[in-house]
Amino acid sequence: MNSNELPAAIPANSGSRGTMVESTGMPTQKADQPILVTENVTMQFGAFVALNNVSASFESNKLTAIIGPNGAGKSTFFNVVSGAFAPTHGRVRFQGRDITGMAQHEFARLGIAKSFQITNVFSLLSAHENVRVAAQMRQTRFELLRPRADLKDLIDKADALLHRVGLTGLRDKRAGDLAHGQQRCLEIAMALASEPRLLLLDEPTAGMSPEETLAMMDLITSLAEERTVILVEHKMKLVMGICQRLIVLHHGEFLAEGTPDDIRTNDEVKRVYLGQSA
Amino acid sequence: MRNAVLNGISRHRVAAVTAFLIVFPWLMPYEALAVNVLIFGLYAMGFNLLFGYTGMLSFGHAAFLGVGSYGTGIVMVHYAWPWYLAIPAGVVLAALFGLVIGWMAIRTRGIYFAMVTLALAQCVYFIFYKAESLTGGENGLRGIKLEKIDVLGLQIDLLNPTNKYYFLLIFVVMTLWFVSRILASPFGAVIETIRENEKRSAACGYDVARTKLVAFVLSSAICGLAGSLRALHLSVVPVDSLHYLTSGHAVMMALLGGMGTFFGPFVGAAAFLLIEDVVTNITKYWQLVAGAVFMTFVLFFPRGIWGSILHWLRHR
Amino acid sequence: MFDLKLLILQMVTGVALGSVFVLLSIGLSLIFGMLTVVNFAHGAYFMVGAYVGVYALNVTGNFWVSLVVVPLVVGVLGLLTERFLVRPLYGRGIDYPLLLTFGLSYVMMDLTRMIFGSDGQPIGTPPGLRGAVDIGVGNFPLYRLFLIVATAIIVAALWLFIEKTRFGLIIRAGARDPEIVRVLGIDVSKAWLLVFGLGTAIAGLSGILAAPIRAVTPEMGIPVLVESFVVTVVGGMGSLPGAIVAGLLVGIVYSLSSLYVPDFADTSIFVLMALVLLVRPQGLFGRAGLMS
Numbered sequence: 076m077n078s079n080e081l082p083a084a085i086p087a088n089s090g091s092r093g094t095m096v097e098s099t100g101m102p103t104q105k106a107d108q109p110i111l112v113t114e115n116v117t118m119q120f121g122a123f124v125a126l127n128n129v130s131a132s133f134e135s136n137k138l139t140a141i142i143g144p145n146g147a148g149k150s151t152f153f154n155v156v157s158g159a160f161a162p163t164h165g166r167v168r169f170q171g172r173d174i175t176g177m178a179q180h181e182f183a184r185l186g187i188a189k190s191f192q193i194t195n196v197f198s199l200l201s202a203h204e205n206v207r208v209a210a211q212m213r214q215t216r217f218e219l220l221r222p223r224a225d226l227k228d229l230i231d232k233a234d235a236l237l238h239r240v241g242l243t244g245l246r247d248k249r250a251g252d253l254a255h256g257q258q259r260c261l262e263i264a265m266a267l268a269s270e271p272r273l274l275l276l277d278e279p280t281a282g283m284s285p286e287e288t289l290a291m292m293d294l295i296t297s298l299a300e301e302r303t304v305i306l307v308e309h310k311m312k313l314v315m316g317i318c319q320r321l322i323v324l325h326h327g328e329f330l331a332e333g334t335p336d337d338i339r340t341n342d343e344v345k346r347v348y349l350g351q352s353a
Numbered sequence: 354m355r356n357a358v359l360n361g362i363s364r365h366r367v368a369a370v371t372a373f374l375i376v377f378p379w380l381m382p383y384e385a386l387a388v389n390v391l392i393f394g395l396y397a398m399g400f401n402l403l404f405g406y407t408g409m410l411s412f413g414h415a416a417f418l419g420v421g422s423y424g425t426g427i428v429m430v431h432y433a434w435p436w437y438l439a440i441p442a443g444v445v446l447a448a449l450f451g452l453v454i455g456w457m458a459i460r461t462r463g464i465y466f467a468m469v470t471l472a473l474a475q476c477v478y479f480i481f482y483k484a485e486s487l488t489g490g491e492n493g494l495r496g497i498k499l500e501k502i503d504v505l506g507l508q509i510d511l512l513n514p515t516n517k518y519y520f521l522l523i524f525v526v527m528t529l530w531f532v533s534r535i536l537a538s539p540f541g542a543v544i545e546t547i548r549e550n551e552k553r554s555a556a557c558g559y560d561v562a563r564t565k566l567v568a569f570v571l572s573s574a575i576c577g578l579a580g581s582l583r584a585l586h587l588s589v590v591p592v593d594s595l596h597y598l599t600s601g602h603a604v605m606m607a608l609l610g611g612m613g614t615f616f617g618p619f620v621g622a623a624a625f626l627l628i629e630d631v632v633t634n635i636t637k638y639w640q641l642v643a644g645a646v647f648m649t650f651v652l653f654f655p656r657g658i659w660g661s662i663l664h665w666l667r668h669r
Numbered sequence: 670m671f672d673l674k675l676l677i678l679q680m681v682t683g684v685a686l687g688s689v690f691v692l693l694s695i696g697l698s699l700i701f702g703m704l705t706v707v708n709f710a711h712g713a714y715f716m717v718g719a720y721v722g723v724y725a726l727n728v729t730g731n732f733w734v735s736l737v738v739v740p741l742v743v744g745v746l747g748l749l750t751e752r753f754l755v756r757p758l759y760g761r762g763i764d765y766p767l768l769l770t771f772g773l774s775y776v777m778m779d780l781t782r783m784i785f786g787s788d789g790q791p792i793g794t795p796p797g798l799r800g801a802v803d804i805g806v807g808n809f810p811l812y813r814l815f816l817i818v819a820t821a822i823i824v825a826a827l828w829l830f831i832e833k834t835r836f837g838l839i840i841r842a843g844a845r846d847p848e849i850v851r852v853l854g855i856d857v858s859k860a861w862l863l864v865f866g867l868g869t870a871i872a873g874l875s876g877i878l879a880a881p882i883r884a885v886t887p888e889m890g891i892p893v894l895v896e897s898f899v900v901t902v903v904g905g906m907g908s909l910p911g912a913i914v915a916g917l918l919v920g921i922v923y924s925l926s927s928l929y930v931p932d933f934a935d936t937s938i939f940v941l942m943a944l945v946l947l948v949r950p951q952g953l954f955g956r957a958g959l960m961s
Contacts, residue, residue: 178555178560179552179555180555181558182558183557183558189556191552195552195553196550197546197553198550199549204542207542208542208546208557209557212557212558217567218538219534220534220538223537223538223541223542265557268557
């Protein structure tokens with residue numbers, strides 16, 4: 076099988092999200108409660124205000140994109156809601172729970188997984204080990220004497236996830252030696268390994284060829300059927316085509332939100348974008 | 354075929370290294386050198402766990418070697434503890450120091466780590482230097498006697514260098530087994546992710562600071578054991594055991610041998626000690642040679658001797 | 670009975686001691702800020718500066734000439750080091766230049782022993798700077814006053830250089846974000862070369878300045894390295910005000926401990942460092958750009 080092809084959407088078989096929610100003792104997600112909310116989030120770097128009072132809410136089980144012209148603060152917003160840094164002011168809530176300022180590693184444990192804008196994998200480890208170690212987090216972290224080769228379920232789970240993103244043939248290749256598009260798929264597999272309720276993807280198609288981009292979009296759409304997915308994206312056509320909701324940022328401030336149709340017909344948004352090259 | 358042999362050795366690495374170390378004394382010009390390689394190999398192995406596998410460059414590991422030596426020495430000399438309690442005492446004391454120093458050093462930004470560990474270890478040096486009544490101060494701790502031991506009715510004369518070597522080897526093999534298990538464990542996977550990419554590791558959900566601390570304590574305990582055995586071997590604890598130059602020796606041995614490899618530390622210890630031994634017979638400026646060799650490796654052979662051999666064998 | 674005059678005198682002694690630390694720490698910070706290299710040979714350059722200075726003094730009989738010769742010679746050594754030993758390592762990860770400079774310090778110490786012998790080099794206080802002056806609270810050694818003044822002048826000159834010249838702008842930009850320097854198309858490698866040379870030159874200069882009050886031996890750089898690191902951790906790496914404040918603070922802490930708790934004088938600076946680590950792990954002025 077050509078390693079650049081991604082399979083058509085395959086139903087998730089990497090574990091049941093119902094079990095994950097129960098085992099972490101989190102309050103069960105109500106269908107209509109937004110899964111992620113930011114309240115008056117401001118992010119300042121010295122004198123520079125990257126985000127100014129951004130209040131937004133993200134509906135659960137939907138595919139939402141954060142869009143905006145260059146410099147809108149999308150990446151900063153992404154970094155705040157994914158736990159890379161704490162906002163200077165304001166609060167972030169996940170499933171109703173205040174997670175502002177929590178350490179990065181707690182985000183994954185709570186059920187928020189992310190991929191990075193610049194591909195960030197464990198270069199010297201194999202693709203399989205990258206995913207296996209990401210999956211291992213849920214099971215064991217400090218065992219010293221048991222051989223991890225005995226943890227067959229993790230090994231199988233990693234194989235299943237690799238299959239899901241179409242990297243089965245590259246299982247034993249060093250992650251650093253994979254092509255760019257393959258590394259991006261690997262990151263998605265790693266994010267899925269922690270059984271997240273919320274998947275945050277920062278420009279997942281960046282640097283990909285048109286075929287790879289389409290395949291990635293198919294994958295994301297299928298992932299969005301099982302959990303909430305929030306994207307940061309530049310490529311407007313794709314975003315309009317597959318997302319159910321959009322949130323528009325401009326100059327670090329909240330500009331608009333709604334369905335793709337709402338946004339397409341929003342005058343303010345049009346004005347903001349017409350001034351920029353697409 | 355070659356890869357199959359390499360993989361076989363890798364899977365049975367403890368047995369392979371043990372086998373090598375059993376015959377090792379016959380390869381060395383004299384026994385004391387073999388014993389030193391054993392002890393410093395253990396020291397380098399503890400350091401390698403932290404640097405080669407977890408990616409944390411500490412310049413303070415002499416503190417743990419020294420504390421292990423002093424811990425064992427003090428309880429034997431001042432409190433007449435038997436050797437089988439004195440050795441664990443040294444290890445535990447070293448691990449405690451590791452916990453404190455590690456906790457403080459890990460709090461800082463990564464770039465400070467080498468500096469902070471060096472400084473904190475130097476602090477330990479001054480403390481032990483000043484505590485003369487316990488440690489002997491500048492002259493070191495003297496009078497650690499372990500001449501014979503009774504094991505299961507057998508009396509083993511440890512003044513015989515061969516007996517001493519194989520006695521110490523038992524501890525080294527136990528540690529080899531322990532380290533091998535750690536490296537193959539789930540924890541072992543996590544420390545490698547930290548070495549590769551800390552941010553990614555945290556994003557996966559691993560508590561990087563806590564994992565680092567556990568690795569640090571394990572590393573310090575192993576170096577403590579090396580110190581403990583060294584005290585028994587030398588019968589004295591020189592105060593320079595704690596000095597940062599001794600920390601530098603761990604760094605040099607680990608790099609010379611091959612960071613992040615299982616057998617590398619012993620190769621590095623042997624190489625370093627052989628350089629010292631051979632060069633001092635020719636000139637007193639062995640540090641010049643050692644420093645130049647080290648720089649050459651940093652520039653051109655960062656994989657170290659054993660690492661380069663493995664790489665060459667795998668990718669020929 | 671509490672003697673205020675003695676306390677103040679001791680504090681001024683601390684400032685003199687701290688002056689050396691300030692210079693060392695600035696050199697270390699410059700090199701780190703621009704090249705992201707922790708120079709483990711910094712103490713060795715300090716030592717070489719002292720030796721070169723004493724040699725120049727013995728040859729010319731003039732201390733002031735030494736003060737000019739030393740930074741030039743040591744600076745050139747630094748340039749050579751960066752160009753041929755450190756530069757090849759930049760792609761590789763931040764530990765490698767550190768390791769290299771550590772190995773280099775061994776070589777430098779033994780080379781010094783080979784050339785000058787293992788015993789120390791005697792150097793008396795330079796004529797014109799001998800004796801003591803009354804500074805109001807008592808008599809204070811003139812040389813130590815000179816040390817404080819000299820350091821202040823050097824720091825001021827550095828500040829002017831960094832704030833007001835084009836090259837200084839590059840240093841500030843590089844310290845804040847090395848990528849920017851690259852993007853601006855400025856020849857980064859030349860900037861690295863010169864900054865490394867500058868940092869080592871300052872280290873060497875502090876060596877000859879300290880020589881009259883310390884024993885000049887091949888090992889003199891060893892404790893100095895530790896002290897520089899303590900100062901850097903306390904002040905925050907990459908911060909010029911941090912280097913100044915922390916250098917003086919460490920000097921004063923050591924000096925006062927020597928007077929009041931002499932048994933703990935050696936460990937006092939580490940206690941200070943540990944306190945800073947507990948309360949503000951990035952250092953007192955940590956994370957700031959080089960000149961803010």
